[in-house]
Amino acid sequence: MAHSEADVLAGLAELVNEETGIAADLVQPEKSFTDDLDIDSISMMTIVVNAEDKFDVKIPDEEVTNLVTVKDAVDFIIGAQG
Amino acid sequence: MTEIKVSKPQKYSKIYSLGAARGSVRVTNDEIAGPIDSSDEWIRQRTGIITRTRANEEETLVSLAVAAGQEAIEKSGVSPEQIDLVIVSTISFPFATPASAPLIATELGIPSAAAYDISAACAGYCYGIAQTDSMIRSGLSKYALVIGAEKLSDFINPADRTISFLLGDGAGAAVVGPSDTPGISKSVWGSDGSQWDKVGMTNSILDFKAGGEWPTLVQEGRTVFRWAVWEMVKAAKEALEEAGITVDQLSALVTHQANMRIVDEFAKQLELPESVVVAKDIETTGNTSAASIPLAMHRLLSEKKVESGGLALQIGFGAGLAYAAQVVVLP
Numbered sequence: 001m002a003h004s005e006a007d008v009l010a011g012l013a014e015l016v017n018e019e020t021g022i023a024a025d026l027v028q029p030e031k032s033f034t035d036d037l038d039i040d041s042i043s044m045m046t047i048v049v050n051a052e053d054k055f056d057v058k059i060p061d062e063e064v065t066n067l068v069t070v071k072d073a074v075d076f077i078i079g080a081q082g
Numbered sequence: 083m084t085e086i087k088v089s090k091p092q093k094y095s096k097i098y099s100l101g102a103a104r105g106s107v108r109v110t111n112d113e114i115a116g117p118i119d120s121s122d123e124w125i126r127q128r129t130g131i132i133t134r135t136r137a138n139e140e141e142t143l144v145s146l147a148v149a150a151g152q153e154a155i156e157k158s159g160v161s162p163e164q165i166d167l168v169i170v171s172t173i174s175f176p177f178a179t180p181a182s183a184p185l186i187a188t189e190l191g192i193p194s195a196a197a198y199d200i201s202a203a204c205a206g207y208c209y210g211i212a213q214t215d216s217m218i219r220s221g222l223s224k225y226a227l228v229i230g231a232e233k234l235s236d237f238i239n240p241a242d243r244t245i246s247f248l249l250g251d252g253a254g255a256a257v258v259g260p261s262d263t264p265g266i267s268k269s270v271w272g273s274d275g276s277q278w279d280k281v282g283m284t285n286s287i288l289d290f291k292a293g294g295e296w297p298t299l300v301q302e303g304r305t306v307f308r309w310a311v312w313e314m315v316k317a318a319k320e321a322l323e324e325a326g327i328t329v330d331q332l333s334a335l336v337t338h339q340a341n342m343r344i345v346d347e348f349a350k351q352l353e354l355p356e357s358v359v360v361a362k363d364i365e366t367t368g369n370t371s372a373a374s375i376p377l378a379m380h381r382l383l384s385e386k387k388v389e390s391g392g393l394a395l396q397i398g399f400g401a402g403l404a405y406a407a408q409v410v411v412l413p
Contacts, residue, residue, distance in 0.1 A: 041303055042128065042307055042343045044304075045304050045307050046347060049312055061302075061305045
């Protein structure tokens with residue numbers, strides 16, 4: 001079942017919170033994972049793998065560097081849904 | 083037709099003893115933070131490393147391996163003359179040939195053992211245990227010495243932010259021999275050459291000969307992290323299945339000491355109960371590739387965090403990408 005944009009944002013925020021402890025309401029579309037949320041590459045990879053499971057999508061390693069903002073990740077997941 | 087004789091198989095093998103040697107220089111994060119524009123806090127947070135042990139000017143890969151081998155032999159109750167097989171796993175011996183193993187065997191007073199090096203990077207010690215287990219049970223060898231030995235500080239670039247700052251020098255050794263009871267489970271091992279370029283040397287010695295840079299170690303951290311945790315947890319579960327045990331029957335988990343974040347996430351994904359001790363030698367030793375598993379297990383035993391006779395899942399993974407896992411009875 002395809003997830004809506006709001007579902008994906010809320011789900012991602014939950015994953016970010018689980019991995020880093022950052023409050024879910026701070027995970028807004030315009031935020032940069034590294035510059036604003038201070039998420040390092042290992043935490044980012046953990047979030048990516050958990051997002052793959054949660055949304056049933058594949059996020060290739062080479063794509064992860066392009067996911068600069070939360071919106072980038074939401075858009076990628078929406079586009080990758082079957 | 084005349085039938086030829088073959089080796090007489092043994093039922094089981096086990097690890098008799100371990101030995102350890104670390105580089106004698108303790109290198110702090112502050113000492114290496116400058117060239118990577120970093121800090122003690124940044125390195126601790128991202129890797130869990132507080133110090134890494136590196137060799138001084140006199141210490142060599144061979145001297146570290148001999149020190150570790152000597153301790154393992156002394157503790158084993160097996161004399162050097164009885165050892166008929168020496169396998170050294172290393173990626174940092176600076177001669178493509180001859181191998182380091184015959185030299186190390188001779189310095190240990192082992193007179194005429196079959197001796198050779200293997201190159202399976204951070205999986206190398208577990209590859210060595212897989213080989214000796216098989217050779218002892220087949221009857222080809224009776225007593226074997228497996229050593230993981232690295233002097234990685236010869237192959238680092240101080241300005242590299244991917245792996246160099248994690249690396250340490252050391253050697254860990256195990257004497258393996260026959261047993262009346264099972265001591266080493268069937269190894270689960272493999273490789274994925276499609277990811278050959280994800281961790282390894284920057285270039286070859288031929289590139290260096292042609293005027294290129296001295297080869298140093300480098301990795302694609304994200305890809306390696308994903309593989310090292312989520313793919314390797316599958317291999318670990320397979321190794322538990324092959325051993326016929328469940329995770330709650332383990333005394334210890336001894337993964338390759340790549341990065342504390344990998345160790346922690348690995349333990350989390352494996353859903354280890356609190357009763358299982360997780361080896362975290364990386365905190366003060368750093369990542370010593372082939373040496374890291376025997377060093378970490380040796381520390382758990384010498385600090386009495388685990389008892390002899392308990393079960394440990396050991397799993398090595400790294401360049402190749404190569405991996406090997408087995409359940410062993412702690413010596």
